[in-house]
Structure formats: structure tokens, C-alpha cells
Amino acid sequence: MKVLSTWSLAASGLALFRPVNSQQPASSTELPHLTTWECSISGGCTSHETSIVIDWETHFIHEAGGKTPCLAPSGVNQELCPNATACASNCVVEPVNYADHGVFTSDDTIILSRYTRQDGNSRSGGPRVYLLGPDDNYMPLRLLGREISFDIDVSGLPCGENGNLYLSEMPMTGGRSALNPGGARYGSAYCNAQCPVLNWANGTLNDGARPSCCNEMDIFEGNAYANHYAAHPCIADKCSSSGCIFNPYLAGARSFWGLGLDVDTSRPLTVITQFLTDDNKTSGVLVEIRRMYIQDRKLIHNIPASRGLGSCTHADPLSHSLGLSPMGESLARGMVMALSLWGDAEQGLQWLDGGDAGPCDSSGSDPASTRRHPEPRVVFSDMRWGEIGSTFRHRLGSAPSVAYHQEL
Ligand SMILES: *[C@@H]1O[C@H](CO)[C@@H](O)[C@H](O)[C@H]1NC(C)=O
Ligand SMILES: *[C@@H]1O[C@H](CO)[C@@H](O)[C@H](O)[C@H]1NC(C)=O
Ligand SMILES: *[C@@H]1O[C@H](CO)[C@@H](O)[C@H](O)[C@H]1NC(C)=O
Numbered sequence: 001m002k003v004l005s006t007w008s009l010a011a012s013g014l015a016l017f018r019p020v021n022s023q024q025p026a027s028s029t030e031l032p033h034l035t036t037w038e039c040s041i042s043g044g045c046t047s048h049e050t051s052i053v054i055d056w057e058t059h060f061i062h063e064a065g066g067k068t069p070c071l072a073p074s075g076v077n078q079e080l081c082p083n084a085t086a087c088a089s090n091c092v093v094e095p096v097n098y099a100d101h102g103v104f105t106s107d108d109t110i111i112l113s114r115y116t117r118q119d120g121n122s123r124s125g126g127p128r129v130y131l132l133g134p135d136d137n138y139m140p141l142r143l144l145g146r147e148i149s150f151d152i153d154v155s156g157l158p159c160g161e162n163g164n165l166y167l168s169e170m171p172m173t174g175g176r177s178a179l180n181p182g183g184a185r186y187g188s189a190y191c192n193a194q195c196p197v198l199n200w201a202n203g204t205l206n207d208g209a210r211p212s213c214c215n216e217m218d219i220f221e222g223n224a225y226a227n228h229y230a231a232h233p234c235i236a237d238k239c240s241s242s243g244c245i246f247n248p249y250l251a252g253a254r255s256f257w258g259l260g261l262d263v264d265t266s267r268p269l270t271v272i273t274q275f276l277t278d279d280n281k282t283s284g285v286l287v288e289i290r291r292m293y294i295q296d297r298k299l300i301h302n303i304p305a306s307r308g309l310g311s312c313t314h315a316d317p318l319s320h321s322l323g324l325s326p327m328g329e330s331l332a333r334g335m336v337m338a339l340s341l342w343g344d345a346e347q348g349l350q351w352l353d354g355g356d357a358g359p360c361d362s363s364g365s366d367p368a369s370t371r372r373h374p375e376p377r378v379v380f381s382d383m384r385w386g387e388i389g390s391t392f393r394h395r396l397g398s399a400p401s402v403a404y405h406q407e408l
Contacts, residue, residue, distance in 0.1 A: 031132060031185070032098050032105040036139070039386030050139050052098070052105055052339075055128045056174075056188040056200055060094040076199050087205040088179040093186055101127045102341070102377075109381035112341040114161060128340035130170070130187060137172045138184045140334030141385055145282035147274040148219065149294075149391040153379035155259075155266050157223035159353055159360030161343045163378030165271075167335035168192050169215040175202025190338075192216045193232030193239035213237045215330035219273050223349075224265040226358030227257055229273060229291060233326035244324065246291065246302075249358045253303040258359070263293050263300055268379070270294035270395050274388055275331055286328025297397030341378050 031051040039045040061070045063080055070080045070091035081087035098104070102113035112127050133139040141148070150165065157163050170191055176183025180203030183189075188203030190196075191212035201210050216232040216239075228247035232240050248256040259266045272292040277284025293300040343349065353360040384391035 032103060032110075034105045034110050034131070034383075035108040036131065037108075037382075037384040037386075037391075039384050039390040041387050041390045045384055045386070045391070048139065049134045051132045052103065052110060052129045053132045053185060053187040054096050054098065054101060054103060055130070055190055056093075056186055056203060057198065058101060058127070059096055059186060061091050062094070064090060064092045071199055076205065081205050081207075083207050084179060084205040093182060103127050103129055108383065109379060110339065111377055111379050112163065112339060114341050114343065114376040126340070126342040128190075128338060128342075130184070130190075130339075131337040132184055136183070136185045137176075138170060138174065138336040140172055141167060141337055142282070142332060142334045143167070143217075143275050143385060144286060144328050144332035145275060145277045145280065145284055145388070146386055147272060147388050147391055148383070148385040149270055149272040149395075150383040151268050151270050151379075151381045152220065153268040154222060154224045154227075155268075156375075156377040156379075157341075158376060159223065159225055159358075160349045161223050161341065161376040162221055162349055162352055163223060164218065164338070164340045164342075165220045165380060166338050166340075167215075167217040167219065167331070168338050169330045169333065170336045171202065172334065172336070175204070177202070177204070179204045193234055194241055195237065195239055211237060213239050215239075215327060215335065217327060217331065217335065220271055221352060222257075223353060225258055225360050226353035228352065228357070229289065231289060231324060231327040233324070233330065235326055244289070246289075247352075247357055248303045250356055251303055254359075256303050263295060267295070270382075270392060272392050275328065276388070277328065280388075282332065284328075286324045286331065289324070294392060294395045297395065299396060337383075339380060341376070343376070 031053050033049070033051050036048045036050045037045040038048060057071065062068060063070065068077065068080065070077050070087060080090045100116060102116040104111040104113070112129075114126060131139045152163070152165075154163055168191060170189045172184065174180070174184030174186065175189035180188055183203060186203065188200065190198065191214035193213065193216035195211035195213040197209050197211050198206055200206055201212055213234055215234050218228070218230040218232065221228055221230070226247060226249050228245050228250070230245040234240070256262045257265060263269055270293060272294065274290040275286055276288040276290060278287045291302040293302075348354065349360070351357060
């Protein structure tokens with residue numbers, strides 16, 4: 001991992017005073033730049049000039065020519081937004097100061113911070129951002145029969161905090177339309193397999209309370225004490241909310257992932273995820289999602305699950321009734337990369353890091369723990385996707401691979 005030096009504070013002060021009417025094309029705002037790479041075995045890796053955009057509803061949406069919020073914590077302003085058409089002409093969307101929301105980028109590195117300070121007050125940032133391509137649409141990641149690798153530092157994430165890198169099959173334009181000319185550049189059209197009913201859908205007022213359902217592939221969810229990956233495919237608006245989950249602790253390996261353990265979360269490490277098909281082609285049927293790690297230039301294989309594979313597979317009973325193939329079809333069409341950091345105050349994130357899933361107790365997100373870790377943060381860097389075996393060779397030394405720590 002490289003030393004972090006200059007941070008881009010995107011959306012300059014100037015841009016903040018130039019609200020963009022949601023009826024006009026939005027092109028004047030600067031977004032945080034984040035270099036990513038696409039790789040092949042024969043051609044090596046080439047960089048993409050990608051950037052980061054924060055979710056639509058994090059933007060300040062307010063009355064044109066005034067400051068009355070169209071969207072307040074209490075909900076949508078019914079006078080300004082009686083319907084989608086009126087809302088689009090009455091309201092403008094402000095660019096965002098990313099540092100205020102705990103988002104910092106430099107070169108190929110992004111830091112998400114859970115709490116940010118404003119006017120001396122700490123407040124919850126909990127940012128969710130998406131990867132945007134150079135054409136102002138989301139960057140399509142087509143990972144069927146391919147792999148993705150990235151470095152992550154979760155040492156700053158205590159129990160009860162969840163740093164995420166995942167894929168969502170959002171419309172690549174962000175639902176850009178006459179009523180939403182900004183589109184993906186303003187982070188619109190979020191959806192996931194939990195089918196949230198959001199205030200805005202595709203960047204227009206969601207006055208019909210439509211659920212925003214789509215395929216979701218959680219490549220990494222975790223903190224310094226637990227991690228998992230999970231496929232949540234959908235068929236129409238029926239989504240698998242439990243999905244095919246692989247968490248080494250849940251599979252019985254109690255000394256695999258953690259501070260000072262086989263995969264030592266007190267230091268940066270590399271996460272590799274491969275989407276293997278039945279014929280090893282990018283057009284095949286998804287049959288296995290395989291996870292590996294690299295640390296100290298050594299490849300660390302995932303612990304084997306009950307059926308001997310460190311992966312989610314097609315036949316795995318955990319893969320639920322929808323199976324992996326709809327997930328594979330979505331990966332072939334192209335999905336949007338999302339990064340987020342959040343905590344779950346109600347459940348204390350027990351489904352991720354407590355009980356059978358991890359060593360944390362429910363005090364993880366209580367105020368005392370928050371005081372011990374006043375500013376949880378996660379660092380992602382060096383994101384590369386492409387042909388199987390093409391994205392991580394540069395991270396390996398000549399040392400032999402390390403098998404999982406046999407303890408089952
Ligand atoms: C939207 O609301 C405005 C203001 O109340 C009204 O004039 C208009 O007819 C409505 N449009 C639709 C499509 O319902
Ligand atoms: C958003 O647009 C996409 C693509 O047009 C569509 O499939 C989806 O149903 C829309 N979402 C909602 C909630 O209307
Ligand atoms: C796919 O590739 C793997 C690993 O290189 C190999 O073991 C397997 O036999 C291949 N499968 C097919 C159907 O070619």
C-alpha cells in the first residue's frame with residue numbers, strides 16, 4: 001500500500017454555490033478521482049479514469065431559489081413535491097463536499113470515514129459511493145468468468161462497523177431522463193436485493209412507493225473481526241435476501257480472520273474474488289464464487305466449507321432456491337461498484353460479526369465502543385478486475401502459497 005499524501009477535496013467551495021437545477025444538464029461539479037485498472041493475461045493492466053459519486057439522497061435537494069429542503073430527515077416536502085414532475089421543476093440538487101461526508105480519495109486509494117466533524121461536532125457520515133466512468137455513466141463491471149482484487153485496511157473498523165465493497169445492478173445512466181438530467185453523475189438510481197422503498201427512484205420522486213430491487217453481489221462486508229461475501233440474486237422483484245453467504249468464522253474457522261490471525265486484519269491485505277463458470281468462459285454459467293487473500297506477498301487460500309471448497313457454489317444448499325445462475329447473468333450484463341461504511345445500531349451487526357458469525361458481542365456499536373473508536377474508517381485501494389489470474393500477480397512474491405490454518 002502506498003503512503004497517502006494529497007487528498008482531493010472534491011466539489012470545491014465554488015461548486016457549492018452553483019446549485020444545479022434538476023431540469024438542466026449537470027456537468028460543472030468536480031467529483032473525487034479514483035484510478036482503477038482492468039487487466040488481461042496477455043496485455044497486463046490498463047488504468048481507467050474513474051471517479052466516485054455519493055448516493056443521490058446524500059445530496060442537498062432543496063427549493064429552487066430558496067433553501068427549503070425538498071427532502072428533510074422527516075421526509076419529502078409535500079408542497080414542493082406533490083408529484084415527480086412538480087418535484088423536478090421545483091427542486092435543485094446541490095453538489096456535495098465529499099470530505100464533509102467522510103470520503104477522501106488519492107490516486108487509486110479511497111478512505112471512507114464513519115464519523116466526520118462539522119463545526120466541532122462529530123456526526124455520522126456512513127457514506128455510500130459508486131464508481132463512475134469517464135462518460136458520466138456508472139462504470140460497468142462485467143465479472144462473469146473473471147475476477148476482482150483490491151487492497152483493504154480494516155484495522156480501523158471495530159465490531160459493529162461494516163466496510164463494504166459490492167456490486168449492484170443499477171441502470172448505468174443512473175436513470176437519466178428529462179426529469180433527471182444529472183443521472184449517474186448525481187448518484188441516482190440505487191437499488192439492491194433488499195428492495196428498499198426510497199424517496200427517489202431513478203432520480204425522480206418515488207410517489208408510487210415502488211421498491212428498488214436489483215441483483216446484488218456483496219464482494220466484501222466486514223471489519224477487523226469478521227468478513228463475508230454473499231450473492232443476492234433476483235428474478236424480477238423476487239430477491240434472495242439471505243443469499244449464498246461465505247464467512248470463514250461461520251464455517252468454523254475461528255483463527256482465520258482477525259487481529260494477528262492467519263489473515264492479519266491489523267495490517268492491509270488483498271482480497272481476491274473469482275466468478276468461475278462451468279466452461280471457464282465469460283459466457284458460461286456461474287458455478288462457483290471463490291475467495292483468496294494475499295498478505296506479505298503470499299497467497300492465502302480460503303478455508304474450505306463443508307463440501308471442501310472455499311467458496312459459494314451452485315449446488316451449495318446455502319445458495320438458496322434461486323441458485324447462482326441469475327447472479328452470473330447479472331455479472332455478465334454489468335454491475336455498478338458500490339463502496340460504503342455503516343454500522344447497525346439496532347442489531348449491533350450481530351449477523352455479520354457476532355454469535356456464530358464472529359467473536360463480537362452486541363456492545364460493538366454502543367456509545368462506549370464508539371468512544372473507544374471515535375472515527376471508524378476503512379481504506380480501499382488498487383482495485384483491479386479482469387481475466388482470471390490477471391489481477392494479482394504483481395502482489396505475489398516467490399514464497400509458496402499458504403494453505404488455510406487447519407483447525408476444523
Ligand atoms: C403535479 O402537481 C402539480 C401541482 O400540484 C399539478 O399542477 C400537476 O397537474 C400534477 N401533475 C401530475 C402529472 O399529476
Ligand atoms: C429504474 O429504471 C430501471 C431501468 O429503466 C428499471 O428497470 C427500474 O424498474 C426502475 N426502478 C424503479 C424503482 O422504478
Ligand atoms: C477451468 O479452469 C480450471 C482451472 O484452470 C480447470 O481446473 C478446469 O478443468 C477448467 N474447466 C473446464 C471446463 O475447462
